[in-house]
Amino acid sequence: MPDQDWQKSSFSCSSDACVEVRTVDGLIEVRESDDSDIILHTTAATFADLLHTIKAGELDHHA
Numbered sequence: 463m464p465d466q467d468w469q470k471s472s473f474s475c476s477s478d479a480c481v482e483v484r485t486v487d488g489l490i491e492v493r494e495s496d497d498s499d500i501i502l503h504t505t506a507a508t509f510a511d512l513l514h515t516i517k518a519g520e521l522d523h524h525a
Contacts (some may be wrong), residue, residue, distance in 0.1 A: 470495065483509075 467484045474480035480495050492502045504512075515518040515521060 468493070468495075 468484075469484060470480045470481040470482045472485050482493050482495050482498075484491050485506075488506075492504065492509070492518055493500060
């Protein structure tokens, strides 16, 4: 798929240091914009769990 199918947060502005996400064949793909050759594949449910965990602050101690 072309790069334009990747989406990033509107909070990223024009920065190249962000996480990008897209859907392909029912799976979620996630990559870091500055290292776009590495792509993680996951299910929508697992990705939703990750977002919930991040929003709840449960990973803040890793920052």
